[in-house]
Amino acid sequence: MDLNNATSEQLIQLEQSLSEQYQQLQALKLNLDLTRGKPSAEQLSLSNALDGILNGDYISKDGTDTRNYGGLEGIIESREMGATVLDMPIENILAQGSSSLTLMYQLMSTAYFFGLTGKQSAWHLAQEVSVICPVPGYDRHFSICEQLGIKMINVPMTSNGPDMDVVESLIKQDSSIRGMWCVPKYSNPTGVVYSDQTVERIAKLGQIAHKDFRVFWDNAYAIHDLSDNPVSLSSIFSACDQANTQDSVLQFASTSKVTLAGAGVAFLGASETNLKGFKAVLGVQTIGPDKTNQLRHARFFEKPESLKAHMKKHAQIIKPRFDSVLAHLEKEFSNTDLGKWESADGGYFISFDTQKGLAKKVVQLAADAGVKLTPAGATFPYGNDPEDSNIRIAPTVPTVKEVDQAMQIFTLCVKLASVQQRL
Ligand SMILES: Cc1ncc(COP(=O)(O)O)c(C=O)c1O
Structure with missing residues (x-):
């Protein structure tokens, strides 16, 4: 027509x-x-076997009784799973409750109110706080910023990811920018996978941005391929290592669209510094996550290749x-x-x-x-x-x-x- x-x-x-x-x-x-x-x-029915899988054995492989309090970082098996999904070393992973969105909210509010690297790093100390939002994007990311009173700056998505020329020039000009949302693989909603060059440029933002700048790398669809030969997403963790910007990226994923959307396991991947800052705040909020559900997931995916x-x-x-x-x-x-x-x-x-x-x-x-x-x-x-x-x-x-x-x-x-x- x-x-x-x-x-x-x-x-x-x-x-x-x-x-x-x-x-x-x-x-x-x-x-x-x-x-x-x-x-x-x-x-959801693909994961029905989670129900009853523990069959009375609640002990994780390091001897933890998962029914009890404690274990802020999550059980070792779940952290291993997070390490696989996010392609990061296990030391950099926390495994938590069912929602990665909750983790994103917690990380952004920790950065805002308390700071990830001490009180002086709290975002709210700045007169104005802004976050870069590639658009179109995920509405719930935007709601978090809106609730915290953080200004959002739109940047257009291209078929390679966010328009990085615009992102870099904004960061150079605007000292209020403290963060950026990213859904790097099968982006919500465009379905775009960030190109290798985009990943590399995002990893380098930590060299030019404010020291408290954090990329919220929401890898919600890390393993959700529809084709047999999926495009691969290059590792932001390695790119940050190369650029010496390890603290500038926080990574997230969950099993919401792997097992049960309301009863899965969520993962945070972050540098040692960021984990330390976050755990100080998290430890006040909770004595530990639902480790029994984490163990169910570990048993469900026990065999190699079972996740794939x-x-x-x-x-x-x-x-x-x-x-x-x-x-x-x-x-x-x-x-x-x-x-x-x-x-x-x-x-x-x-x-x-x-x-x-x-x-x-x-x-x-x-x-x-x-x-x-x-x-x-x-x-x-x-x-x-x-x-x-x-x-x-x-x-x-x-x-x-x-x-x-x-x-x-x-x-x-x-x-x-x-x-x-x-x-
Ligand atoms: C990009 C993105 N991130 C996060 C979520 C929610 O994840 P979770 O269920 O782990 O909170 C969704 C759900 O649609 C999503 O599309």
Whole structure:
């Protein structure tokens, strides 16, 4: 559909035909939902064997009775798992409760209120505190900053990761910058994997940024590949070692989308200095994490290769849903300028950019035709997408048939909104 060269008459005809199709689909009174970035019940069932796996043996391999208090850093088996997922030495890993988001909140609030390297490093001592937010991004990262009163600075995502020219020049100019959010692999929502060069440039930010600057490296989708030959993410830990900026990056991951989203294990990977600063604050908040659940996970993934095999099963379940989304987008919009998207090889999302000023309209049209989408703007700080163009599609929960139906409606809504805009 080339709207640029269409005459007004052609546009009117097209609008009529698309509106008719829209009304027909509306009459079906469907109730479909592409908003939920969570595992489907089928995926959760892959981990049912966690229940009862301990069978009365609660002792971890170093002799810890996991039922009791203590063990702030997490049991050794879980720290080993975190070391594998984050590709870091075990000494740099803490294993905690089910949510990495909680850990991110705790790390950012520790940096803000108490400082990670002593009282003088507390961010709140500065007149203004800002954090760089690659956009579109993960709304819950933005909510943390909003709650702490931290200013957010948008930086556009490219197909290699955040636009590093912009990031570097902001850091050089703006002394209020203390942090940066990153989802380096299968970014939420664009699906982009940061290139080697981007990783290297991020590791070097610690050389030019404020000494209390921290990158929040949220590797939520570190092992969530959909293809057999996934693009690999280069190690930020090694890059920081090379650049001598070990303290500038905090890494996070969890088993939320590996085992159970509400009952998994979360990991922090950080330098010795950062761990010391964080543990001083964490030790006031808790006597220790849920080590029994950590041991369940350790037993569940005891055999070498079992984690990889498990993630393959996830991929088998969700890949057809991603394929359906991509097939619809390609069929309707390749060779047009009506939308842009990245082909996701993993993670939980596909993000779609309409032409400027149409995202809210498309989301509304889809809702009126029975397809729920994440509110337009949610992928930007303060819920404000300045171009009103980004829409996040989360296809893991609906069935393949439902994704297929929902995408028929979605693509029709994009076309209808685009034609109406021209008219
Ligand atoms: C990028 C990203 N980070 C973190 C989370 C939440 O992780 P957790 O369940 O470990 O708190 C999500 C969930 O959607 C996510 O997309």
